[in-house]
Amino acid sequence: MSSDEDFSIVVNGDTETMERIQEQIVKFKEQHSLVLQEQQDLVTGLNTVKNLENQFKLRSNKIRQALEEDDASHAIKVENETMMLASLRKEEVRLKDQIDAALEQGSQLERHNYHLRQQTAVSTAVPEKKVVFTGVTGNDAKPQSFEMKPHVLYPMDGGTALITFEDEKVAQKILEMKEHKVELGECTITLEAKPVQMLVPSVVEMDTQICPHRVLVSSLPSNLSGEALMDKLELHFGKGKNGGAEVESTDLLQDSGNVVIKFVHGHVAKGLTDQQQHDVAFGKGKKHKVKVTPFLNGKITHxxxxxxxxxxxxxxxxxxxxxxxxxxxxxLEIHFQKSSNGGGEVEAFLYNPLGQHSLAFFQEECPVKD
Structure with missing residues (x-):
């Protein structure tokens, strides 16, 4: 058995040198141990890093998968939101169309109501007209209309005559005979009988509006002339205390005897027609009650x-x-009055010689057959 204490080798040195060598050996051993420990720590760290890497990969995969799922869910959500937005836009367009239609319908109703209010104002405030019951009754479901008296001008050529018989059958018999020989003393002429045809209105539709500047005055006294009558009306309705204002013009309607008064300002007519009945002084101390009603402006629409x-x-x-x-x-009239010539009682006769042109005026409604 041998030990370090039993032997000591000294080569070209002293004991102090050996001690340094031993110290270095010890130091190297410590360094070696440190290196081994560091190596062990590195291995452990490497393993830890690998574990962390694996965990990171797992976590990255989970996050990536979650992100992919989120992207897919987001894409579906975006698609759904896009479809919902498109649906909402369509609904918005539909609602806007409904609103526009409702507004248009409201405008139409407002216009209709305006016309109805005008019709009501006119139908409840019309000029006075005396009527009498004739004893005839019946059901009449005709719509609101205005009475029209025909005034037909019938052009007559030269060498023609118009003859109106009291009996319709006589006129039809004369037409059926067509040609008529008329003895005029020493000569005989041949005439041709033709029906009288004229173009008359069958449908007249008008769009009427109440004129804001004019009123129609009716129920006027019959003992005043036109100028005197209009002067009195202008004087009365030209005063503010009577509800009037500055008068621009007055016109007498010859067919009805009523007077149209036009004011300069448009706010006057409404107040006068709302009151309707007005006492006007046409003579000294004498007042006559007249009626003031709306004046209609209109145009033919059909x-x-x-x-x-x-x-x-x-x-x-x-x-x-x-x-x-x-x-x-x-x-000629005598000829067509004789029943032997197919004639009868003559109500009217008008002759227009050759070379002349005349207009026959049909004032009253003529019996017609369609």
Whole structure:
């Protein structure tokens, strides 16, 4: 057995050198141990890093998978939101169309109500017109209308005559005979009987509005002339204390005897028509109650005509100028009054000689057959 204490080797040195070598050996051993420990620590750290790496990879995979799932969910959500937005836009367009339609319908209703209010104002405040019951009754479901009296101008060619019989059957018999030989003393003429046809209105539709500047004054006294009547009305309704104002013009309607008053300002007419009845002084201390109603402005919106044939009147054509107008007219009328010639009682007769042009005026409604 041997030990370090039993032997000591000294080569070219002293004991102090050996001690340094031993110290270095010890130091190297410590360094070696430290290196081994560091190596062990490195291995442990490496393993830890690998474990962390694996954990990181697992975690990264989970996060990536979660992100992919979130992206897919987000894409689905975005698609759903896009579809919902498109649906909402369509609904918005539909609602806007409904609102526009409702507004248009409201405007139409407002216009309709305006016309109804005007019709109500007119129908409840019309000029006074005396009527009498004739004893005839019946059911009448006709819509609101205005009475129209026809004023037809019928052009007559030269060498023609219009003859109106009291009996419709006589006129029809004259037409059926067509040609008529009329003896005029030494000569005989041949006339042709033709029906009297004229173009008359069949449908007239008007769009009316109340004029804000004009009023219609009716129930006027009959003992004043036109100028005096209008002067009194202008004087009365030109004063503010009577509800009037500055008058621009007055017009007398010859067919009805009513007066149209036009004011400079548009706010006057409404107040006068709301009151309707007004006491106007037409003489000294004498007042007459007149009625003030709205004045209508209007335009024709629909107009249709039809050809009507007079059932009592016949046109005689081909009359030569063989004698003076009055004599020829008398002889023709006498001829067609005789029942032996197919005629009858004559109500009216008008002769227009050759070379002349006349207009026959039909004022009253003529019996017609369609």
């Amino acid at each position: 107009f249709q005509t039809r050809v009507s044939e007079c059932s009592h009147t016949v046109l005689l054509a081909g009359i030569p100028a063989v004698m003076e107008q009055e004599n020829l007219q008398d002889l």
